[in-house]
Every structure is written in C-alpha cells, then in structure tokens.
Amino acid sequence: MEITAKDRYQLVIGGESVPASGDEYLTTIDPATGDEIARVAAATSADVDRAVEAARESLSAWRSRSPSERGQIVHRIAERVRETADELARIESLDQGKPLAQARNDIDGVARYFEYYAGAADKLEGKSVPLGEDKLDVTSREPYGVSGQIIPWNFPLSITARGMAPALVAGNTVVVKPAPTTPLSALHLAELCREAGVPDGVVNVVTGSGEPGAALSSHDGVDQLTFTGSVPTGEAVMKSAAETITPVTLELGGKNPAVVLPDADLDEAAFWIATGIFTNAGQICSAADRALVHESIYDEFVDRIVDRAQSYALGPGTEDPDMGPLNHAEHFESVLEYVDVGLEEGATLETGGDPLDRDGYFLPPTVFTDVDNDMRIAQEEIFGPVLTVIPFSDREEAIRLANDVEFGLSGGVFSRDITRALNTARRIDAGSVYVNEWFGGSIETPFGGMKKSGIGREKGLEALDSYLQTKNISVNLAERDG
16 A cells, blocks of 8 residues: 555544544645645544444454454554555654654654564463462453543654554554644554454544544543643543543653763763754653753853754755754744743843744754743743753752752753762652663653653553553352361
C-alpha cells in the first residue's frame, strides 16, 4: 500500500472507514506553508458512542485469544510499520512540521514499541501468595477493557503507538482520538493494524476537535483512559473520568531544569541542552527549557549555547532542516506572546525571538539570559524553542531552583564528577533525570511525571500496569472431618 496524504479521510470504526455522523470535516494544514493538506472527518459524540460500542463488542474475542497470538499480531504491526516507514515519516513530517530525519527516528520508535510489547504478551504472569497448607491463593493480571487514548500533536504516531501497543498485548481494545492538527498518521496506522490481522473493532480512530475528546474522556463505556497533553486539559480529563470512576494515566507538562555544575564539560553541556530545547522546535514536554548554570561559567555557557542556537537552519520538515516550524497558528502566537512576556519581565534576549519573514510558523532558536526563576518564562511551559538561562551560586541553590516549579517531568545534571552528579540527580523532583545527556532512556525505560506533570508511567514494563488490573482468587483446601 502506498501511503499518501489523501484529499479526504474518514473515521475508522469497527474495522471500516466511515463518515462522521455530522458529515463535517476539519482541514489539516502544512505548518511550513499554511497550505491545506487534507480534510479529515470531524467526529461527534455519537461517533464516539459507535467507536466505543465497536471496541466493546470486539473485546471478549480479543482478550480470549492466547497471549502468544496477540503478541504475534502486534509484532506483525511492527513489521508493517517498518515496511512503510519512509511513507509514514513523510506524512508525519508534512502534518506535524518536524524535520524528516526526526520523523524517521519517530517511526523507528513506533516499530520498537510494537516489537517490545509483543515480546511481553506471554509474560504477563500472576503469582501465588503463601497463606498456609490449607489455602491456595493466586493472582491474575487482566485487561481493563476498552482503553480510550487521547493523543497530542507533538509526537502523533509515536505516542499513539506508546499507548496502543501495551494496551493491545494486555488484551484491551482501543479508541484513539488524535489531535485535530495531526490526525493523518494515526489513521494510516489503523489501516496497518488491519493488514497485520488485528480484528475489526479492536482498533478504532475518531478524529476531530474538542467534542470527541470530551465524549471519550467522560464515556461510561470506557474502562481506562490515557492522555498526554497540557495540565489544564489533563485536569479536565481527570474530572470527566472521575464521574465514571475511570482510571487514568496522565503525561502532562514540564518545565525541566538542566543543572550545569562548575566542573561540567561546557561544549558537551551546550550540545545536549541545545538538543533538549530545540529538537522538534521545543515542542516536547521533557524539553530542556531551563538551563541552571553556575555563575563561574555562566558567560562561557551563554556564548556556547547562543552559537549553537544561531547555527540552526530552519525550513519545511520535508526538506529535513535542523529545525522545522511550530505546529499551528494558535500555538505559534502563544509562543510569541511568551517572548514578549520575557522582554517585559526584564530578561535579556540573546538571540532569536523574531519570527522568520516567510510563510509558515517559524521561530528561530531563542535564548533568554538575566532570568529570575520567578519570572513567567521560567515557571510556565512555553512549549517552543525558547531557553531560559538562570545563574546559581552553589549546588544547594541549584537544587532549590530546579525544584521550584509546579512540574516534575524531567531534569538533567552536567558534571565531570559522577558522584556529585548522581547526588544532585537524586534530589531533583522529576520522573526522569539525565546525567551528561538529554532525552536519555528508551522504549524499555519508564517515563512519567511527578507533581503536576502526571500520574502513572508510560514505556517500559511499568506501562503495562496502566492496562492491567489484578484479580485475586482464594481457594479453601481444608478438609472437614468426616
């Protein structure tokens, strides 16, 4: 199957491509040009009802399949992803705006999610609990049922696979709601799932704006919810889920500190922090958006990070530049407003800040210095290629500054002294801490937040805990006299 951006896309419900009940469409836009890519069906709450019903009808047969068979089917999804990787990457780059090389890396990760969890399918074991010779007590791990998955626009296909793969191998069925600006790759993935042998109704995709997301998060036929996105939307999802006592996994925002200690290799620190903040135009929850730098090396670090920022070539993602555009107009304006806020607060703009004079939503890598940690640009998630550089005088102050935000998703420490680095890392309140690198870990390592950055863990074997519940069975083996 040749994967191309079609003129019009429908919903995927019950294994079929079907129109939305309202027969309305959204337009997905190329963020590099502002041109229309395709029209995508705008689902209503009635369509979500249909998708959840299809997922529930297919649930019994899917969970009844042997774990090894589910694993084999999920592994075939990985094979189809790899076979169509170039086409998927091109669509992801066009729809989201990221450079083609980054999109290709994402697609490789998508395949790895399905491969990794396929291997875990027949290893989801319970245990025996010793209660004495007259008792047999065992546990089993069982799927929740229908998993609703609400996906953000920064890593559309990667995050879809991140939740879908463990949900499927655990025996759940899924209803996926992609972001309205980046729906194309999830629709193509649903087709690949069908080709891989996933039964009809096990994977459903409802596209659209706010209505289908709200309907999915409050649906009484959904047994488990996974959401990645902003804190305010995560709060809304959690409140909706509370109405039906539906368990949620939330991966939310971050304002992530990169602590550069005085003995750090400054070239390495600048390289990794630039990678951490400018990759995907800074549209990453775990971006390195606060550099906390010891005052003795502050000026040297600023020189290095500004040089790196100014070296980035910008362009359409499909041309594979160093950095692509921001994803859509509303977000572009929000990031520009934060640049204005930083200037109003008294921070110094070292480089960037002005959008490119061309079509599309391009903002060059931007660096602020003379930043106090209580400024809005140091406290609020900007979600763009905007770095704040904050000085500190000693390690205790660095740790205090690192933790003085409401988020706790990621953090990093740069030092040649591994003992000092590890001791610092242990005191940073974050779900993931990187030492002398950024974006550490992999498919196999758990990822998630502390504080307002979320609940639960994605990736690794710990992700399966979001899609499995434990049942205990107790058997009386005591024989009665006579």
